Amino acid sequence: MRGASVYALLSAAWMAPAAELAAQEYQFNSVVINGNERIGDSAIIARTGIRRGQTVSGGQLNDAYQALQDSGLFESVAIEPQGGTLVITVTELPTLNRVSFEGNRRIKDETLTQIVKSQERRVFNPTQAEADAAAIAEAYSNEGRLSARVEPRIxxxxxNRVDLVFEIFEGDNVEIERLSFVGNRVYSDRRLRRVLGTKQAGLFRRLVKRDTFVEGRVEADKQMLRDFYLSRGYVDMRTTAVNGELTEERDGYFVSYNITEGQQFRFGDVNVVSEMNGVNAAAYRDIIKVRPGVVYSPTLVENDIARIERQAIRDGVDFLRVEPRIDRNDRDLTLNVTYVISRGPRVFVERIDIEGNTTTLDRVIRREFDSVEGDPFNPREIRQAAERIRALGYFETAEVNAREGSSGEQVVVDVDVEEKPTGSLNFGGSFSSNDGIGVAISFAEQNFLGRGQRLSLTVSTAEDATRYGINFVEPRLLGRDLSFGLTLDYAETNSSYTSFDTNRLIFRPSLTFPLSENSRMQVRYTAEELEMLQRETPTNGLVIADDIAAGPQFTSSIGYTYTYDTRLTGLDPTSGVLLQFGQDFAGIGGDNEYIKTTAKVIGEKRILNEEVTLRATLEGGALAWRSGNNRVVDRFVLSPSVLRGFEPGGIGPRDIGGAADDPLGGNLYIAARFDVEFPLGLPEEYGISGGLFYDVGNLWDLSDVNYNGGTVVGESGSFRHVIGVSLFWDTPVGPLQFNFSKALKKEVFDKEQSFELTLRTEF
Known part of the structure; x- marks a missing residue:
């Protein structure tokens, strides 16, 4: 009967009053069992513990009844003495025919099936059904739906079969209406909220899951707060309490973190001493990076220890251990650090056992370890390997533990992972004030064939541009810290800013490898075929017409890019510097020969308790042409990402002889950008902040270009100056940036662009 509750199955019949039974004794010559179909008589009699001819008390009859009731096989049990006959009447629990779910939209049937333990074609267990309902409700609670209700029905x-149906009322997300902090003096609530993984409900709360309240996330958020303060020298910071208060409507939480910040400490004296025979501490003092006066951070200490241990391995010193001994000076708020070198226990790695990976190959996980079987065991290396495995992004969880091996001198490293999907297929739209409205289809696999390789396929179309691209990356070529990349890209442009179209095909393999802790080098080969196309109605000037007449041009070049980034192991978490320098040498076959040089320096600093961000960027480029056709598509043409306030190609030399007024680009350019970002005081859930910027730049030089009598202006160049304001809006589709600009100094032939909408890029 539909709608009968599980609790109705727990009814039981007891045919004799307990007091009467307790006062009597019985002896049965026969046992009659009624109602059983699947379970045999002998099995039921065995469970009662009563034998024919045995004298039993009323208490023993009660025990027999309880044994049958607790067996989990019967819906109801009745025991009735009738003279010398014991009559046992049972109603067997039904067989579970089917398990289904109703009312679930947020969690799919496949996921719920893995949660419940009630199984089809097994005996139905009401207790298990109730436990399954509680497990489903807990799964919804972990999704932030605390008001979810689950009712099991049969x-x-x-x-004698039943269908088990879990009727689910999902309810609404219990959102975090407000995240606040008590006790914070140095950093504002706004700054600390950016640290937490849990987010406050915003305008797009239906699209963002991190604004739901999940109790299990609180501990992780507390650790994030702790790590944030520790990295900034607040070694006494602690979270004393986390209070969550449910709103009257039970659809939201007010969460408050009570914290104690303490004082900020800096490094005092930093020294290295050796307690290991044959190891000179002076040889390791020069490789530590921490200096007195720097804000204390445990990460910096860990980095120094890792440097010392790596150097010891290069020196052939095994089992070296480094212990940081910290002497606290509360008077001047410094921490003196002494790195003590000692000999560690003589323990080796016996083997590395990996479990849980069904797709990812063992070698992809194993290559994250610096140690292999037979190497000296270093706990720090194992911890760092665990962090690298988690950072791969292939696994929901990754646990790495060490245990004793076959002897006291052997250690087995156990790696237990749980894989997660790593592929994505995206369909979306795009808008750019430069390329117009378009659609994009992309496929990306971060763990291709379980080999740890990245593969992406992209098709994007816009009003002014169409692109097809394939990108492949092998991050650990030959098991080393050597990345191999392969790019194949085809693009067609039909820009409204020029009087010609282009077709470009690029083939580019590359190798990237580290030079030091903060620097990397990429070497590459580029094969490019580029053609400029005449549109149906010729409106070109003479210079552009000559470029089009040159036809398809093939360029073959080798190049490199050196990158230095202090954010990798920076001493200051509030600032960073990025330096890039690259050159491409064309002329290895092909139609063109030139040297193209580019350089960029970016510096960033967060001030006023990290509420305001200052950023400065300086970049430039030089093109030295040797032979071939020096065309506009080969020269530098500045986009709004380099110099705001102008259209793509809006500044620099220009051919004004044609109706299109085409930009010609330049062989030399330099640009500087200065930005300041700050909160606007709006409610934080809006996700809107503001900024100011000042840009200055110049693009010039048309050496080796034959004007052919064309009308060219701006060849000698001049500096343009632009000021503007920015609005930053964090949305589920990405951080949007709105730029409103005004050129303070420009040329009459420049093409201004006072408004620009882009996806914000992070330094």
Missing amino acids: IRRDQ
Whole structure:
């Protein structure tokens, strides 16, 4: 009967009053069992513990009844003495015919099936059904739906079968209406909220899951707060309490973190001493990076220890251990650090066992370890390997633990992972004030064939541009810290800013490898075929017409890019510097020969308790042409990402002889950008902040270009100056940036662009 609750199955019949039974003794010559179909008589009699001819008390009859009831096989049990006959009447629990779910939209049937333990074609267990309902409700609670209710219902079928239906009322997300902090003096609530993984409900709360309240996330958020303060020298910071208060409507939480910040400490004296025979501490003092006066951070200490241990391995010193001994000076708020070198226990790695990976190959995980079987065991290396495995992004969880091996001198490293999907297929739209409206289809696999390789396929179309691209990356070529990349890209442009179209095909393999802790080098080969196309109605000037007449041009070049980034192991978490320098040498076959040089320096600093960000960028480029056709598409043409306030190609030399007024680009350019970003005081859930910027730049030089009598202006160049304001809006589709600009100094032939909408890029 539909709608019968599980609790109705727990009814039991007891045919004799307990007091009467307790006062009597019985002896049965026969036992009659009624109602059983699947379970045999002998099995039921065995469970009662009563034998024919045995004298039993009323208490023993009660025990027999309880044994049958607790067996989990019967819906109801009745025991009735009738003279010398014991009559046992049972109603067997039905067989579970089918398990289904109703009312679930947020969690799919496949996921819920893995949660419940009630199984089809097994004996139905009401207690297990209730436990399954509680497990489903807990799964919804972990999704932030605390008001979810799950009711197990049964539907009677023939042949003593039932269907089990979990009726689910999902309810609404219990959102975090407000995240606040008590006790913070140095950093504002706004700054600390950016640290937490949990987010406050915003305008797009239906699209963002991190604004739901999940109790299990609180501990992780507390650790994030702790790590944030520790990295900034607040070694006494602690979270004393986390209070969550449910709103009257039970659809939201007010969460408050009570914290104690303490004082900020800096490094005092930093020294290295050796307690290991044959190891000179002076040889390791020069490789530590921490200096007195720097804000204390445990990460900096860990980095120094890792440097010392790596140097010891290069020196052939095994089992070296480094212990940081910290002497606290509360008077001047410094921490003196002494790195003590000692000999560690003589323990080796016996083997590395990996479990849980069904797709990812063992070698992809194993290559994250610096140690292999037979190497000296270093706990610090194992911890760092665990962090690298988690950072791969292939696994939901990754646990790395060490245990004793076959002897006291052997250690087995156990790696237990749980994989997660790593592929994505995206369909979306795009808008750019430069390329117009378009659609994009992309496929990306971060763990291709379980080999740890990245593969992406992209098709994007816009009003002014169409692109097809394939990108492949092998991050650990030959098991080393050597990245191999392969790019194949085809693009067609039909820009409204020029009087010609272009077709460009690029083939580019590359190798990237580290030079030091903060620097990397990429070497590459580029094969490019580029053609400029005449549109149906010729409006070109003479210079552009000559470029089009040159036809398809093939360029073959080798190049490199050196990158230095202090954010990798920077001493200051509030600032960073990025330096890039690259050159491409064309002329290895092909139609063109030139040297193209580019350089960029970016510096960033967060001030006023990290509420305001200052950023400065300086970049430039030089093109030295040797032979071939020096065309506009080969020269530098500045986009709004380099110099705001102008259209793509809006400044620099220009051919004004044609109706299109085409930009010609330049062989030399330099640009500087200065930005300041700050909160606007709006409610934080809006996700809107502001900024100011000042840009200055110049693009010039048309050496080796034959004007052919064309009308060219701006060849000698001049500096343009632009000021503007920015609005930053964090949305589920990405951080949007709105730029409103005004050129303070420009040329009459420049093409201004006072408004620009882009996806914000992070330094």
